[in-house]
Amino acid sequence: MEEIILISYLNDFIFCPVSIYFHKLYGNLEQTLYQRDYQINGKSAHRTIDEKTYSTSANILQGIDVYTEKYGILGKIDVFDISKGILTERKNKITEIYDGYIFQVYAQYYALEEMGYKVNKIRLHSLEDNKTYNIDIPEKNILLKDKFDKLIRDMHEFKFENFKQTNRKKCEKCIYEPSCDRSLIC
């Protein structure tokens, strides 16, 4: 059986697959030891959802666990408006729409569709500057859908022992660098 992938690991994998190992390893330690400000701020964007303070409407799903069997991905959705079919993922501040952001909502999209919901629209919302970005649903952007499919395939087939980092710049920016034996920084 394939290992289940967590939605939160999609971004990590795109950055560097080894960082998932450290993410798991340090996951239970005091977060301020290993996370930089922007990551901690990102978590606060989800706090109202985790504490279910966003809405009490029966038409809004918030912070619920979802799973897509087709892709073997498990995680939480941020906000889904059932009546309008709008799926929204809030980030603290969006300065660029990274593929990782899009693929996280794609995983949520597929999970909701498998649960029988109709998702008409996907949006990313930047809290700090109150900006909303519309994202194509996968069926309307075949290029991105193919990239998503490939990413999930790569994640399921990934062999830790075969991985070799080739991009030094990533290691320079990596919070796990001091502990990593694959680092390119000597």
Ligand code: SF4
């Ligand atoms: S230090 Fe480099 S190889 Fe190690 S996890 Fe970070 S980016 Fe990946």
